Amino acid sequence: SAVISQKPSRDICQRGTSLTIQCQVDSQVTMMFWYRQQPGQSLTLIATANQGSEATYESGFVIDKFPISRPNLTFSTLTVSNMSPEDSSIYLCSAQTGEGYEQYFGPGTRLTVT
Amino acid sequence: AQSVTQLDSHVSVSEGTPVLLRCNYSSSYSPSLFWYVQHPNKGLQLLLKYTSAATLVKGINGFEAEFKKSETSFHLTKPSAHMSDAAEYFCVVSNFGNEKLTFGTGTRLTIIP
Numbered sequence: 001s002a003v004i005s006q007k008p009s010r011d012i013c014q015r016g017t018s019l020t021i022q023c024q025v026d027s028q029v030t031m032m033f034w035y036r037q038q039p040g041q042s043l044t045l046i047a048t049a050n051q052g053s054e055a056t057y058e059s060g061f062v063i064d065k066f067p068i069s070r071p072n073l074t075f076s077t078l079t080v081s082n083m084s085p086e087d088s089s090i091y092l093c094s095a096q097t098g099e100g101y102e103q104y105f106g107p108g109t110r111l112t113v114t
Numbered sequence: 115a116q117s118v119t120q121l122d123s124h125v126s127v128s129e130g131t132p133v134l135l136r137c138n139y140s141s142s143y144s145p146s147l148f149w150y151v152q153h154p155n156k157g158l159q160l161l162l163k164y165t166s167a168a169t170l171v172k173g174i175n176g177f178e179a180e181f182k183k184s185e186t187s188f189h190l191t192k193p194s195a196h197m198s199d200a201a202e203y204f205c206v207v208s209n210f211g212n213e214k215l216t217f218g219t220g221t222r223l224t225i226i227p
Contacts, residue, residue: 031213033214033215041219041220042204042217042218042219042220043158043204043217044217045214045215048213048214092157092158094158096213101146101163101165101208101213101215102146102148102160102163103160103215104160105150105157105158105159106157107156107157108157
C-alpha cells in the first residue's frame, strides 16, 4: 500500500488565478494519477502523471488548463490555471504501487473558486 | 471500453440488518474490480479487490463481494450493518493490463438507528 498526502487541503481562490496542488507519496510508485470530483458526483480521471515525461490527459482535459509535473517517483503537482467557478471541485491524486491495479488516494484538495 | 453501473444511488438499511450494494460492469477483457468507500469529508479507502483469483472476495470491516462473470456483476454485501458504515461507496473497474480506473456513479449508504 501507499500513504499519500496532499497540500493544500482546501483553498478559496478568485477567478482568473491559478492554484498548484502538491501530492506526496511515502514510497516510490510506478503510476500517479489526478482526478476531479465535482460536488455530489463521482470521480473523473484528469490525467496520468508520467515520471520524466509529459502527462497523458483524458478527453476533455488539456495541458494548458491542468499542467502536471512529476519530477520523481514520489511527488507530483497539478496546477489549475485561469480558474473559473466551474473549477470548484475536489481534486485527488492517487498512486498505483505495481502490486496490483488498485490505487491509493490522497485526502483530496477542496477548491472553491469565487 | 470499460464501464460500471451502480444500480442504486441511495440505499437505506437498519443497523444490524444486511447490506447489499449492486454493481454491474462492462469490460472488453478480464476485468479487475474494486469497491472503494468515501466517508464524509474523507479520502477514498479501498474496501476490497477482485483480480481473477477467488470469485468471493473478502475485504475490510466485514464487507465481501462476489464476482459473477455470467451476470457481469460484482455486488457488495455485509451481513450486519453498523452505524459507521454510512458513507458513499464506489464500484470501480479496470481492464487487465490497463492502469486506468473507471468509477461508477456511487451509492450512498444510510444506516437507520
